[in-house]
Amino acid sequence: MIRKMEPTLIVCGHGMVAQRFLEELMGKSSIPYRNIIVFNGESCAAYNRIQLSALLNGDADEESLALKPDIWFARHGIRVHHGEAVQAIAPDNHTVTTSTGRVYRYDALVIATGASPARLGIPGEAEWRHALPGSQRHPHPY
Numbered sequence: 001m002i003r004k005m006e007p008t009l010i011v012c013g014h015g016m017v018a019q020r021f022l023e024e025l026m027g028k029s030s031i032p033y034r035n036i037i038v039f040n041g042e043s044c045a046a047y048n049r050i051q052l053s054a055l056l057n058g059d060a061d062e063e064s065l066a067l068k069p070d071i072w073f074a075r076h077g078i079r080v081h082h083g084e085a086v087q088a089i090a091p092d093n094h095t096v097t098t099s100t101g102r103v104y105r106y107d108a109l110v111i112a113t114g115a116s117p118a119r120l121g122i123p124g125e126a127e128w129r130h131a132l133p134g135s136q137r138h139p140h141p142y
């Protein structure tokens, strides 16, 4: 079943970039969307990834990493579906299908799913992934 609730903005991903985008949008004097729906591949709202090292080191707690409290999303009428990733996008139909199998129609779609570093494709790359430049673990100085 297609859920049609126009005009609808769908944001795919809820990392730091998606959150920054939402905050910029909420700061506008006029917002051209009646419905704003975020599909978040993770089970918790956007957090400050940069502080992950501090969290793992015990220098920060999980609450301090949150970028906005739940009330912020409610206040702005933003629906965030945690743990519901977008699995397919049909641009011709303006629909996304999520991991629950539900299909949502959008008028505008923002893809903010992060990125993976490009691989150089050089021999031994996989074994070097933890090596630092200049490290003694480098067998060859590329």
Ligand SMILES: Cc1cc2nc3c(=O)[nH]c(=O)nc-3n(C[C@H](O)[C@H](O)[C@H](O)COP(=O)(O)OP(=O)(O)OC[C@H]3O[C@@H](n4cnc5c(N)ncnc54)[C@H](O)[C@@H]3O)c2cc1C
Pocket: 012, 013, 014, 015, 016, 017, 018, 039, 040, 041, 042, 049, 050, 051, 052, 053, 084, 085, 086, 087, 112, 113, 114, 115
């Ligand atoms: C320990 C650490 C330290 C860092 N330090 C710095 C720093 O000092 N300076 C700096 O500039 N950068 C730093 N970074 C990098 C920075 O955190 C990233 O550049 C930034 O988080 C990227 O944000 P993003 O929103 O583009 O992507 P991400 O943070 O990767 O967020 C993308 C989100 O999209 C979700 N997603 C993916 N696919 C789907 C899908 N199909 N459907 C729904 N959701 C999906 C993912 O689950 C994720 O939550 C650091 C990163 C780490 C881990």
